[in-house]
Amino acid sequence: MKIVGILLAVVGWMLPLVGLSMTSSMGARFVLCFLGIGITLTGIIGVLNKAHLKNAPWKR
Amino acid sequence: MNRCTWLRPCLLTAFVLVLVCGLPAWAHGQNSTASAQAAPAPPSPAPALDAPLDLKSANAPSTADLAAGDPSGTKTGTVNDIAVSDSKKGLTLADVINEVGQNRIAVNFTWTLVAGFLVMFMQAGFALVETGLCRAKNANHTMMMNFMVYGFGLFAFWVCGFALQMGGAAGASTLGGANPLSNEFAIHFLGKDWGLFGTKGFFLAGPTYDVGVMVLFLFEMVFMDTALTIVTGGAAERWKYTAFCVSSVFMGAITYPIYGNWAWGGGWLSKLGANYGLGAGYADFAGSGVVHAVGGLTALAVSMIIGPRIGKYNRDGSANAIPGHDIVIVLTGCFILAFGWFGFNPGSTLGASGALRISTIAVDTMLAGCTGSFGAILYMWMRYGKPDASMSGNGLLAGLVAITAPSGYVNTMGAAIIGFVAGVLVCLSVEYIDRVMRVDDPVGAISVHGTCGLWGVISVGLFADGTNAVKGLFYGDPSQLVAQLIGVGTLLGFVFTLSYVANYVIDVVVGQRVPASDELEGLDIPEMGALGYPEFVLKPQPIPSGAVAAD
Secondary structure, eight states: OHHHHHHHHHHHHHHHHHHHHHOOOHHHHHHHHHHHHHHHHIIIIIIIIHHHHHTOGGGO | OOHHHHHHHHHHHHHHHHHHHHHHHHHHHHHHHHHHHHSSOOOOOOOOTTSBOOOGGGOOOOHHHHHTOOSSSTTSSSGGGSOOSOTTTOOBHHHHHHHHHHHHHHHHHHHHHHHHHHHHHHHHHHHHHHHHHSOGGGHHHHHHHHHHHHHHHHHHIIIIIHHHHHTTOOOBGGGTBOTTOOOEEEEEETTEEEEEEEOSOGGGOGGGOOHHHHHHHHHHHHHHHHHHHHHHHHTTTTBOHHHHHHHHHHIIIIIHHHHHHHHHSSOGGGGHHHHHOOTTSSOOSSOIIIIIIHHHHHHHHHHHHHOOOTTSBBTTSOBOOOOOSOHHHHHHHHHHHHHHHHHHTGGGGSOSTTOTTHHHHHHHHHHHHHHHHHHHHHHHHHHHSSOOHHHHHHHHHHHHHHHHTGGGTOOHHHHHHHHHHHHHHHHHHHHIIIIISOOOOTTOHIIIIIIHHHHHHHHHHHHOBSTTSOBOGGGTOHHHHHHHHHHHHHIIIIIHHHHHHHHHHHHHHTOSBOOHHHHHHOSIIIIISSOSSTTSOOOOOOOOTTBOOOO
């Protein structure tokens, strides 16, 4: 699950970069940026951090 | 009347008429001739640059005058002080012009170097803040991390970090050009050139042994060290010293310089404006993103890998406060940081000659720090009934972190708002990271530098008012905000990921965390061999009931 979290973080970063070449509309670029940041944060907080908390020492 | 009688008056009248009408005509003709003769007087030849100058009117003081002393200062700094290239020829116009150029660069060198010295002194501020917010049994260890990060980072940056970051950044006109930094490695992707890293300046050898490059190296190095020292706060009280050494060298050699190149070294982030019409490209005047967010997000990665301190969380996941041991040095450290920030932000103009905006930048910096502390103290007072000292200090730092990127682009109103928002944001972020994410951060480094660093990057895209070629959303250019959001995405998606993967590998190879017994005893003796306060008797701290020790 940690790998999934990392991959989501990278995909979220790449999404607006690839989108720059696909559209010149500022509105579309805004949407892609927010979507990308959302995916990245989901990967870091929602997946990666949760994977760490699953085996947290204070839970044992 | 006979013929002679009327002829004479007629002749006289005719003579008068000729005189009255003819004279002006004759005079006009003379003037025209004179003008025609005077019109294109040949231009006097320009003085030859290498011809000796006549110095009589310069009134240079004589030897006797100088020997008599100069209490008013009118005889010091005269034509006698201009360097003469050929003593046989004497002072020439070329000598004077060259002196003007030298003086301009000398002023900029002096300003940038002194600003860099101020930023270097911020290391002391960080050391005091972090040590004060940790327990006394870890004082030596925490201080030593902040002390040696200066050396480890400097070494890594000298070996390869500076070359990767600034190897293609020639063109610093305020410092004489730094022209040997002339090669940026780029790839062609999606139809555009994407600069990735520089390739000139390893060990500052070869043509980069240059006075302008040296100034740039010193200034960039102290910024890099600020980023590295942030991580020591997030991982304090349980980070193995050897792991800290390896992690810091990697960050100074690779992580920080790569993002620094993309933002400041001519890399792809700075070219988003030219390549995709996104405002002026990613703009980060003094490093909310490059320095603080990189440091804060790396601290997040290390803290997640390393785990929380023993006793921080109970079995039900609720958090316990672990107060620091010396609030006096925490707030003293905050003042030292605020002082050093006058080098951090205004110094980023890389010059004072022709860069008089340094005054506005300095005032913006002060204001944001001030309103940051207001935001934090008001939030804590309203929420918990008391003004919290450590959060007030963190609020000041949050405001300073947040204004770092926009300081060159915003007016004082924007600076005040940015700082205030950062002050409130840091309190919310500390609570979220501590209680929801359950990531242990003893000094609030992730919130102060990570969260507020990202806010600083975004605020450029909102509040930049166009006076320094960058204009944000509130002043009519939404595309700048898109560039800033791409920078935020890169910090989260690339910098965090690289830091996480690198520190994960370090954890596998070296081991990041100290054994539980060392942590409970305090890291000073097991890791450093000596107590930070050997004359004090440290009482054993009980683990709160419900809290669980690590393995």
